[in-house]
Amino acid sequence: MEKSKRLFLKQPMMRKVIYSLIPITLGAVYFFGWRTLVLMTVVTLCGILTEYLFEKRLNKPITEAVIVTSMLFTLTLPVSTPFWVAILGIVFGVMFAKEVFGGFGRNVFNPALVGRTFLYVCFPEYLTARWNLVASGFPGGFASYMTPAMDSITKATPLAALNQNADIFSIHQLFLGGVSGSSGETSALLILIAAIYLVYTKTADWQLMASPIIGFVALSSLLQLLNVPGVANPTYALFSGGFIFLSIFFVTEPITAPKTDEAKWIYGLLIGMITVAIRTFGIFVGGAAFAVLIMNTFVPIMDEGIKYMKSNKRQVAADEKV
Template sequence: MKQLMMRKVLLSLIPIIVGAVFFFGWRTLLLMLVVTVAGILTEAIFKRRQNKKISEAVIVTSVLFSLTLPVATPFWVAIIGIIFGVAFAKEVFGGFGHNIFNPALAARTFIYVCFPEYLTVRWNIAASSFPGGFTRYITPAVDAVSGSTPLLSLRQSGIITSLQQLLFGNASGSMGETSGALILLGAIILILTKTIDWKLMLSPTVGFVATSSILTLIGVNNAPSPVFGLLSGGFLFASVYFITEPITAPKNSSAKILYGLLIGMITILIRVFGIFVEGVMFSVLIMNSFAPIIDVAFKELKKRRQVKTA
């Protein structure tokens, strides 16, 4: 099934994928290939029974899921994740266009809960100078005592990673989430090609920054500065590639703004007050379940206004 929108998303991901190889090595592409094959085979099983063709969306789902993983994630863990995402977050709802939850985030959340060690403590050093990972299969593992991701370092030892590292990507983390600059480049491509709705990208950012600013001003512990919070973890990546997904987001224009604002607010609340260092995947899935209700609520409000003015 040909889907022009999915091809545009893949095009925007090229700089991020190249950056991931530079930062973490060629295992990035191998892991992505393994996940994509597993994702396609999983969808093929369902489509064969339905006598339908495989959608190009499953490739995008597989690539996005791969980019949310640490480069050293075992292949078998990644395979279990994508099978769960495609089968239980997409196909059981009727396939592409009918799913309530984002399949890639559902897959990531599933293995985060089931196999937390591989996604919370096993990180690799991000290359900082050319040729970087272009000459390596995989970059060296991070010392669990002295090194970690920016969010973990902040919570565990109060160490704040420099904004320059967060912007250019030479910080430990998931393969596609470390470089704010490359993610923003992908966002620009998506906006110029009219692939995403800018309201779904801007509104969560506003909600995140506003909530983070309030918590910082009142002196709440573990509340990072808004800029640091945006560039660390997976929030920026999610804002561009997951929150903007039209299938799981509301359709009403005003509903999209509320949806995004709440995702940004919930994310920072989970990060600061929850036991999880990263909260964006939970906040997106939570709001995925409320998207239809928000749509209905705004439609009812519109009807009531029309009745009053009639």
């Protein structure tokens, strides 16, 4: 077999996702300091190395997708996450959610989301109880390595407030990014700009973006109308905890998402609804990641079920013409 001379496999679609993440990354640096970029660099190098060690024996190049995975993973972490914790998370995600399935294109679960969920369950303190102040004005976080840590975490983030059923932040703050949280999930404005770019360049499917948001708002509104205890304001809840970020970048991930239009809507709607259910009735206030991973499991059977029903419908139509 001829030895491959390429170090990286060129993937134009992945390149566009990287471009869409640049404003969000710069925003994260502005809000929390240069440590965001340092952490992302370390995570990306470790993600690339992990994939290289697996692909080297198969004489395959590293995919640009692992860079996207590393960037997304880093942006879901608080800026103060210890390097060793972040490294453990990206290695776990790439290894057990991608390489053990056979590499790029064969994974059932999103590697970045698996790595993040692994840390959320095993090292919750670093992801839920250590937050940093948000910089403001000019030059913001560009003038510091990392913004100061918060003394109190009781009301540090929108999700913390959501868990207490208190709307202590304005929608304006949540939309622009004036609240603490994971480095890349604080500004809905920057995330929506990335979404427009991804849809315009046909890199991501708008149906997969819209459906989880519709499912989330619909169930939240219904539960609020029914006066169910613990249900937050739907608009406030929508912009809290990175759900928009997840809908734009994780639900739309082409490998793990459904391929049929009908399944896309079912998939997204259920992700939104499951997120609301976990946040309202479960112990994990950050239930969006669990919702996506749960639905990832059913993607193959959903696609096959839709294809089967369409095939039966065509067969019945053909029989009626005979």
